[in-house]
Amino acid sequence: MELKVLRILVIEDAPDVLDVLTRLLRLEGADVIGAATGRDALAVFREQHFDLVVSDLGLPDIPGDVLISAITAAARRPISVVVITGESGPSLTRALAAGAGAVFTKPCEWGRVLTYLDGLNLAPAA
Numbered sequence: 001m002e003l004k005v006l007r008i009l010v011i012e013d014a015p016d017v018l019d020v021l022t023r024l025l026r027l028e029g030a031d032v033i034g035a036a037t038g039r040d041a042l043a044v045f046r047e048q049h050f051d052l053v054v055s056d057l058g059l060p061d062i063p064g065d066v067l068i069s070a071i072t073a074a075a076r077r078p079i080s081v082v083v084i085t086g087e088s089g090p091s092l093t094r095a096l097a098a099g100a101g102a103v104f105t106k107p108c109e110w111g112r113v114l115t116y117l118d119g120l121n122l123a124p125a126a
Contacts, residue, residue, distance in 0.1 A: 006031065010053075011036075017106075050079065052080050054081075055067065068095055068099050084104045088105065
């Protein structure tokens with residue numbers, strides 16, 4: 001799987017997890033920007049173009065489902081949102097209802113995430 005030339009926004013409040021996710025995606029060839037809060041993520045998303053968003057749900061400032069709704073509403077074209085979270089229960093259902101395409105619970109097998117991303121057939125916007 002190669003994510004070359006794709007721009008990915010990763011939203012994760014735990015610095016070590018944010019670091020791991022951005023490194024793993026960069027190893028796959030993606031151009032990755034990280035954000036630790038929902039507000040920072042929305043600001044970056046509105047200023048730059050992204051092909052994919054990978055987000056946690058348990059953020060310190062904005063509930064994950066609210067953030068997903070805001071991102072999909074602000075997108076210039078349909079955007080794929082993948083959730084990687086330690087949350088469970090109703091928050092997962094709310095994330096899917098808000099527009100997430102898939103939810104992976106931590107700890108998750110990275111190979112499963114890559115298989116899912118490969119199935120999206122993502123292509124960078126022209």
